[in-house]
Amino acid sequence: MVDDDATQRLVCQKELEAEGWEVTLASDGLEALEQIRKKKFDLVILDIRMPQMDGLEVLGRTLSASPGLPVILYTAFDCYRDNFLSWAADAYVLKSPDLGELKNKIKTLLEKE
Amino acid sequence: MVKPVSKKVFWTDDEIGFLYHLDEALHSTLDLDNLFFIILTAATAGPGLSFSRAALFLIDQERKNLVGKMGIGPANGEEANRIWSQLAQENPSLEELFSSYSRLSREAEFHRLVVSLSLLFQEGNICWRSLLTGETYLLSAPYEEGLLPDALKTLFPGPQLVVTPIPGRREAVGVLLGDNAFSGRVINERQVQLLVLYAQRAGNILELIKTNQDLKEKVQELEEANRSLSEARQRLLRSQHLATIGQAIAYISHEIREPLSAIGGLAKVINRYSKDSREVKKESEMIYHKVIHLNRFLNRNLSFARFGEQRKRPCDIESLLKDTCQEIQKDLLAEGRKEVAFHFRLTSGTPRVNADPEQLQHALTNIIENSIYFITGLPYGKITLETGWNESFVEVKISDNGVGIEQSDLEKIFEPFYTTRSGGSGLGLAFARQIIEMGGGRISATSGGKGKGTTFTVFLPREKKGESYGKDTDGR
Numbered sequence: 001m002v003d004d005d006a007t008q009r010l011v012c013q014k015e016l017e018a019e020g021w022e023v024t025l026a027s028d029g030l031e032a033l034e035q036i037r038k039k040k041f042d043l044v045i046l047d048i049r050m051p052q053m054d055g056l057e058v059l060g061r062t063l064s065a066s067p068g069l070p071v072i073l074y075t076a077f078d079c080y081r082d083n084f085l086s087w088a089a090d091a092y093v094l095k096s097p098d099l100g101e102l103k104n105k106i107k108t109l110l111e112k113e
Numbered sequence: 114m115v116k117p118v119s120k121k122v123f124w125t126d127d128e129i130g131f132l133y134h135l136d137e138a139l140h141s142t143l144d145l146d147n148l149f150f151i152i153l154t155a156a157t158a159g160p161g162l163s164f165s166r167a168a169l170f171l172i173d174q175e176r177k178n179l180v181g182k183m184g185i186g187p188a189n190g191e192e193a194n195r196i197w198s199q200l201a202q203e204n205p206s207l208e209e210l211f212s213s214y215s216r217l218s219r220e221a222e223f224h225r226l227v228v229s230l231s232l233l234f235q236e237g238n239i240c241w242r243s244l245l246t247g248e249t250y251l252l253s254a255p256y257e258e259g260l261l262p263d264a265l266k267t268l269f270p271g272p273q274l275v276v277t278p279i280p281g282r283r284e285a286v287g288v289l290l291g292d293n294a295f296s297g298r299v300i301n302e303r304q305v306q307l308l309v310l311y312a313q314r315a316g317n318i319l320e321l322i323k324t325n326q327d328l329k330e331k332v333q334e335l336e337e338a339n340r341s342l343s344e345a346r347q348r349l350l351r352s353q354h355l356a357t358i359g360q361a362i363a364y365i366s367h368e369i370r371e372p373l374s375a376i377g378g379l380a381k382v383i384n385r386y387s388k389d390s391r392e393v394k395k396e397s398e399m400i401y402h403k404v405i406h407l408n409r410f411l412n413r414n415l416s417f418a419r420f421g422e423q424r425k426r427p428c429d430i431e432s433l434l435k436d437t438c439q440e441i442q443k444d445l446l447a448e449g450r451k452e453v454a455f456h457f458r459l460t461s462g463t464p465r466v467n468a469d470p471e472q473l474q475h476a477l478t479n480i481i482e483n484s485i486y487f488i489t490g491l492p493y494g495k496i497t498l499e500t501g502w503n504e505s506f507v508e509v510k511i512s513d514n515g516v517g518i519e520q521s522d523l524e525k526i527f528e529p530f531y532t533t534r535s536g537g538s539g540l541g542l543a544f545a546r547q548i549i550e551m552g553g554g555r556i557s558a559t560s561g562g563k564g565k566g567t568t569f570t571v572f573l574p575r576e577k578k579g580e581s582y583g584k585d586t587d588g589r
Contacts, residue, residue: 005371011378014386049371076371094412095370097377097404 001025002032002058003047003074008095012045015099021106029053033061041069043109045102046089048075056085063088070109074102128307131155131207135311138211139318143325146183150214152315153185156291158210159200162304162311164291165193168227168268169279169315170240171287177233179240179288184227185217186294192222193295226268238262239276244285249277249309251300273300277309280316289315348550355547358529358540366411373411377404410538413475423469423552427576430466430507431459434498437477441485452492453485458499466507466573468552473573476548479541480511480556480569486534487515487567506554507575512568518560526558549573 001012001023013023024041026032028050036044044062048055059071073086076095080086091105124132138151149169156167166186170179187193205213218224234241237259239250252260254271261269274292278285289312293300380400387393438455445453466473481496488494491514499510518526525531527546532539549556554573560566 005375007375007379008371011375011382014382015378018385076374077367079367095374097374097381097401097408099378099381 001045002027002029002050002055003045004028004050005047008047012099012102015103016106019103019106029055029058029061032058033065036062036066036069043070043072043106045072045074045106048073048077048080048086056080056083059085059089070112072102072105072109132310132314134207134211136314138208139314142318143322145319145322147214148315148318148322149183150185150217151211152289152311153183154210154213155311156289156308157185158207162291162307163296163298164275164300164304164308165294165296166223166269167289167291168223169287169289170227170230170232171279172244172285179232179244181227181230182287184221184224186223188222188226190295223268230264230268232262232265235259235262240265240288240290243276243278243288247278247280247285249275249305251275251305270294272297275300275305275308277305277312279312279319282320286316286319288312352547352551355529355543359544362540370408370411373404373408377401377408380404413478423472423548425467425469425552427465428468428470428473430463430500430509430573433470433474434459434477434500434509437474437481438496438498441478441481445485453488453494453496456495456497458497460500460502463500464502464507465576467576468554468573469548472548473552476545476571477509477511479545480571483541484511484513484515484567484569487513487517489515491515502575505575506572509571509573510568511571512566514566517563517565518558518567519563520560523558523560527556 001009001016002025003009003012004027006027009025009027013025016023024035024039026035030053032044032046035041046055046058046062050058055073055075059073062069062071070090071088072091072093073080073089074093074095078094081092086092090109093102093105096102135151135155139148142148142151153167153169156162156164164186166184168184169182171182172178173180187196232238232240239252239260242248243250252274254273256266256271261274269290269292272293274290277289279287279289289308291300291304291308377400380397384394384397384401387397435457442453442455445451484496485494488496493514495514497510497512499512501508501510522533527542528539529543530539531543546556549571552573554571556569556571559568559570
């Protein structure tokens with residue numbers, strides 16, 4: 001789970017762990033790529049607006065390093081939806097106080113695996 | 114016998130005096146029939162020319178027919194005696210004669226016969242010849258073969274008949290006819306000359322009246338164009354205004370959504386996993402619901418930020434309305450409101466509309482939510498949805514039985530930031546109108562007044578057969 005906002009990371013961790021998933025957190029793109037290189041993940045949740053390296057660049061690098069690794073873009077902005085870089089992601093979920101949609105997307109993508 | 118008449122003449126004082134009165138009368142009117150009446154009266158009046166009868170024919174727009182416009186004079190000897198003895202008794206002045214247009218009898222036989230005539234071009238027909246050559250002719254019965262069509266021969270049996278053209282700006286526009294049927298007095302050259310002069314006068318004023326009418330039409334056209342221009346300008350200003358508001362909302366919403374989702378998520382986490390008291394659980398739950406509400410508000414208004422382009426395609430309005438109401442009903446039930454009833458009076462076979470379904474649904478949602486606000490608190494809130502159509506538009510009527518709107522506020526409700534609702538943004542109906550107008554439709558509201566409900570009427574353009582879809586159209 002990659003997000004520069006600590007609250008957002010905390011909420012995701014609590015909620016997703018309650019679903020029985022193991023969650024690893026990263027606070028920026030470089031840290032995330034580092035983790036992905038070291039360890040095998042089943043799925044990546046990526047914020048887009050982050051300092052240093054934005055989510056879309058992280059997405060590109062992740063996919064070239066680990067092709068086939070499912071990625072969900074998780075952002076407060078719907079303007080990236082039409083950006084062709086986002087098309088490479090498996091899902092695009094708008095940030096919401098209710099994590100229902102995010103959880104459903106995760107379930108669907110993990111079942112596909 | 115036909116005799117062209119020479120035009121050089123010197124007028125006597127009496128004749129000049131008469132012409133002066135005639136001109137004065139002619140200039141006093143801008144009405145064609147009144148003009149005809151004055152000219153024909155001048156031709157038949159005792160103080161004027163004393164022709165027994167006079168008639169006026171004008172050429173139609175295609176220059177194909179000479180059409181009878183007016184005739185003055187008796188149809189037979191008996192009528193002639195009656196009229197002349199009456200006139201001899203009354204002895205009216207010229208002014209009185211010219212201003213007695215209201216007394217013109219459209220039932221008089223001679224007039225009826227004249228206006229029933231329409232003379233097609235005929236080689237040799239003396240009326241057409243006069244019109245085309247500009248010459249004046251004096252005819253004496255028995256007329257040569259082909260000079261007059263039978264209808265005119267019956268109308269003017271002689272002994273003499275004068276035919277003179279009515280000049281227009283470029284070419285003659287009609288002919289003036291005068292005869293001496295019942296007086297039997299021989300028509301002299303002077304009478305003919307005067308009739309020519311009357312016809313010329315009539316031609317001048319006729320042009321004046323036509324120019325005046327053309328001008329009036331032009332002015333009307335210009336006023337019309339001006340009005341639609343200013344309406345278009347209003348619409349443009351409104352749309353720019355709303356676009357700016359939309360951009361501002363988009364910016365603010367995005368900035369707020371990020372922390373909002375964190376706050377709401379955290380409230381949920383506290384609620385679910387905290388081991389603290391029930392009070393904390395209850396209060397974090399309240400935070401969560403408030404945040405969800407705010408988030409929904411942002412999402413809804415955000416969708417307007419992008420209303421610049423409409424992706425139009427044929428949509429089924431019935432299912433669109435039902436879906437919209439279902440969504441709203443779901444939200445209402447979630448808030449615990451069960452008192453709102455939707456009544457569908459959808460006409461089966463309603464044609465599809467040409468619209469951006471997503472945006473149209475937003476517009477409809479806004480209108481219906483507005484209506485729901487109006488019935489809030491009523492024990493029997495009812496919203497009725499009706500459809501109908503004409504050849505170019507589908508009509509959707511959304512009515513409520515709620516508090517109603519004052520007449521003076523009806524136009525204002527579509528203005529941005531105008532609201533009477535506590536907690537209303539004042540944007541819902543403004544955006545609804547924008548979406549509908551950008552799609553080529555229109556919306557209006559009517560209300561029976563305070564307490565008598567409100568009806569929103571929306572006209573949406575019908576699907577156009579044979580138009581290609583899939584392309585982005587801006588709708589205007």
